[in-house]
Amino acid sequence: MSQAARNRVLVTGIGVESCAGATPDELWDALSAGRPAISALELEEPLPCQVGGVVKxxxxxxxxxxxxxxxxxRFQQMLFAAAMKARADAGLRTAPGALYVGTGGGGLDEAAQLVTVxxxxxxxxxxxxxxxxxxxxxxxxLVAQELDITGPVLTISTACASSTDAIGAGMRAVRDGTADVVLVGGVESWLDLPCLASFCLLDALSQRPAAEAAGASRPFDRDRDGMVPAEGAAVLVLESERSALRRGATVHGEVLGAASTCDAHHPVAPRADGATAARTIELACADAGLDTAAVDLVSAHGTSTPLNDRAETTAIKLAFGSHARHVAITAPKSVIGHACGACGILESVGVLLAIRNKYVPPTANLENPDPDCDLDYTPLVGRFAPINVAIKQNFGFGGQNSAVVFGAA
Amino acid sequence: MTEVMNVVTRAIVDVRPDLGESRTEITRDSALFYAADPDQPVLGLDSMEALELIAALEQEFGVELADTSIRITDLRTVGDVVDAMSGAL
Incomplete structure (x- = not known):
């Protein structure tokens, strides 16, 4: 399909299961207020990490x-719930044509139980x-069976970029005419002992005590000490403009472009020069037919780890040039923690609502900026701004980079 | 054996409540999945339901079919299940 003949890809349904709430509005309330939804983990054995984003x-x-x-x-149940909510929100009465789901570990927690037995x-x-x-x-x-989705039903596992990649795959399916309506989603349930212990052994998780749960995830802050793990799921309904108009669907936003790359560099660390991550941003904008200067809001990956936040800052500077000093940046993991394979889609819900509300959510806990992270991350207090284009970028273990560009409805 | 049959019948209805609601008669001759003989009663379980049934019965009787030479794929009727459980006790 030629560039001119591409279908516009609209978001017409949202379903959420997150530590900050079970609806998009609840999630937005927490994100826009910069109110962390991080709490003490109830673990059977003590681990260095004590806090996380639990879906209560x-x-x-x-x-x-x-x-x-x-x-x-649990991971199947959370995705299922999010999918049913998204379908209901969209008012869908027919089967979607395809489903793309991102997950980092799938049922790793279940595997641990089996091994124990x-x-x-x-x-x-x-x-x-x-x-x-x-x-x-x-x-x-499971979702395909429930909704009778007989087209492509693909599970994408690219670590923390999984559901961002799922959105990109779904966008292409609608844009290229593979299907008029698709579901894209992400899910992660990794708050079990073996998973958390494994991440602790990589020294990747915050070790702040339970009493400091709300302040544990602090992307771009000088005192950040690692990721705060979280679970959750979200699903979006992506729909061609033609189909949405025919149905009279409510439009939450538009997916304008997407791109994926790989650092091909290291199992866990990002490239310090940010070059491939920057190229991902540039490619996503190019796919959207936009210059990077058109981006009004960057929803950062912002893991709250020393290496990642620094590398991401470098990547933003490379990709946006002088615009990097002006573009608004927010780090949603400061509020909802790191939901691994689900982080991209949960944070994309935040992006869609930021565009709708013309409001840049703050980066919580950014009290003492790292001198190496010297951009406008919207510390502590959000602000109204004319947001028409926003980018959601996520970078995962294995050097997986993914970005999606969203536009206003 | 009658007691085992009663337990198996109850477990089948737990896995497939609709069989209880429709008061489907469950006998030793009832086929779990399907039957070539049109006169043979059929419960119409699917493979997942059969696995759930066996798992429930293993827990109920405290046995593991995996520890015996009995293969689940060989269980075709309710009577086969009853005999398998009785044999494993």
Whole structure:
């Protein structure tokens, strides 16, 4: 399909399960107020990390049958719930044509339970359906089965860039005419002991005590000490303009462009020169047909780790040039923590609402800026601004870089 | 054996409540999945439901079919399940 014939890709439905709330408005309330939704983790054994973004009060019975609940694990249930909410929000009555889901670990928490039983009681005592509760693609499969999605149903695993990549894949499917309506989503459930311990061993997580939970995630701050893990899920309905107009759908925003690259450099560390991350931003803007100077808001990956925040700052400077000093930047992980494979889509919900409300959410806890991170990250207090174009960028382990450009409805 | 049959019947209805609601008769001859003989009663479980049924029965009786030579794929009727559980006890 030629550039001129490309379909516009509109966002017509949003579903959320996050530590900051179970609706887009609840999530926005926390993001716009810079009110961290981080709390103490309840762990069976003490670990250096003590805080996280827990989805509290999640009840799968609101969305699933008893049989579905029995057969599924938490990551599947959260994605399912978010998908049903997105479909309801969009008022969809027909089956979407495709589904793209990002997840970093799938049911890693379930795998840990199976291994525990295996070691303690023997293989024959493991959950007979355990495999189906841990395979990463089973969350998307469950949603596809429920909504009768018979087109492409793909699970993308690119660490922290997973759901950002899922949005890009979904955008291309609608833009190129593969489907008129697609779902894109992301999910992560990794607040279990083995996962957290593994990240602790990489010294990647904040070790702030439970009493300092709200102040633990502090991207671009001098005193940041690592990621704050979070769980959650979100799903967006992406729809061609033609289909949205025909249905009279409410439009939350537009997906203008996307790009993915890889540092091809290191298993966990980003390239210090930010070159590939910067190229991702440039490619996403080019895909949107825009100059980087057209971007009004950057939703940073902002992990609150020493290396990443510095490298991302370098990447923003490279990609935006002199505009880097003027563009508004926000770091949503300061409020909702790091939901790994789901972070891109959860943070994209924040971007869509920032565009709608013409408001730059603050970066919470940015009290003492790192001298090496010297851009306008909107510290502590948000502000109204004419936001028409915003970019969501995420960078994952393995050098995975992904960015999506959003526009106003 | 009757007691085992009762437990199996109850477990089948737990896994497939609609069979209880429709008062479907569950006998030793009832096929779990399908039957070539049109006169044979069929419960119409799917493979996931069959696995759930076996898992529930293993827990109920404190046995593991995996520790025996019995293969789940060989269980075709309710009677097969009853016999398998009885044999594993």
């Amino acid at each position: 009060g999640f009840d799968p019975r609101e969305h699933m049958s008893a049989q579905q609940i029995r057969r599924t694990s 295996l070691r303690q009681k023997g293989w024959s005592r493991m959950n007979r359906l355990g495999l189906l509760r841990l395979l990463p693609n089973q969350a998307a499969g």
